[in-house]
Amino acid sequence: MPVIDISKLKHKDDEIRTPARVVLVEKSCPKCGLGRMNFTGRAKPVTPPILEHICDKCKHKEEYRQQYPRVDFERVENGKEEV
Numbered sequence: 001m002p003v004i005d006i007s008k009l010k011h012k013d014d015e016i017r018t019p020a021r022v023v024l025v026e027k028s029c030p031k032c033g034l035g036r037m038n039f040t041g042r043a044k045p046v047t048p049p050i051l052e053h054i055c056d057k058c059k060h061k062e063e064y065r066q067q068y069p070r071v072d073f074e075r076v077e078n079g080k081e082e083v
Helices: none
Strands: 020-025 037-044 050-055 061-064 070-075
Antiparallel strands (some): 020 070
């Protein structure tokens, strides 16, 4: 991965720009341990919503407050990406 020199990042007015990398967050199945939990599109209408997920291997269902898979960001420390 390329090294990013944070001193050369340009910003506008009061914006703060921080180097980050995109990560995919997945959840393994708590029943079979082999599959990944995927959001079914169904949710309980409470605040915050409870989201139904299903394992792509054994079809086990679980409910979570976060959606899986999802995209998240991780801060890159010292302008260098750690792998």
